[in-house]
Amino acid sequence: MKRFNCIIILNKDKTKLLFCKRINNPYKGLYNFVGGKIEENESSIDAAYRELEEETGITKLDTELEPFMDFVWHMHDIHMEVYAGILNKDVSLMPEKNPLHWLGFEENFFDMNAFAGEGNIGHMIEILKMTPKLYKNN
Secondary structure, three states: EEEEEEEEEEOOOOOEEEEEEEOOOOOOOOOEEEEEEEEOOHHHHHHHHHHHHHHHHHHOOOEEEEEEEEEEHHHHOEEEEEEEEEOOOOOOOOOOOOOOEEEOOOOOOOOOEEEOOHHHEEEEEEHHHHHOOOOOOO
């Protein structure tokens, strides 16, 4: 099974979410969470921190990542692990290649002309809103 991760990062006030804007396919021109491949013999959490730091410059010292949800596409042999974390301070973002953007919760995350993931990003954010630890308005 191919293993990937996806990382939801909130600013320290829990009012904004970090997205990259994809410059290549898949999802060229669309907003997506950061993440990537989990390498063979790499632990899931180590892979999440590695991808987060590579793509944003955010390190273990800036946030504590926690497992949030998983997606499995059995017929495609794909397992996607989703992590979430809240920044514990303001950080200077260092994009690897995709531009990084902070977006507020007022966005329509189900808009497949703006967001990657065939609606899964919208689903993840709706579940996040039901999680008091992660969502400010709870």
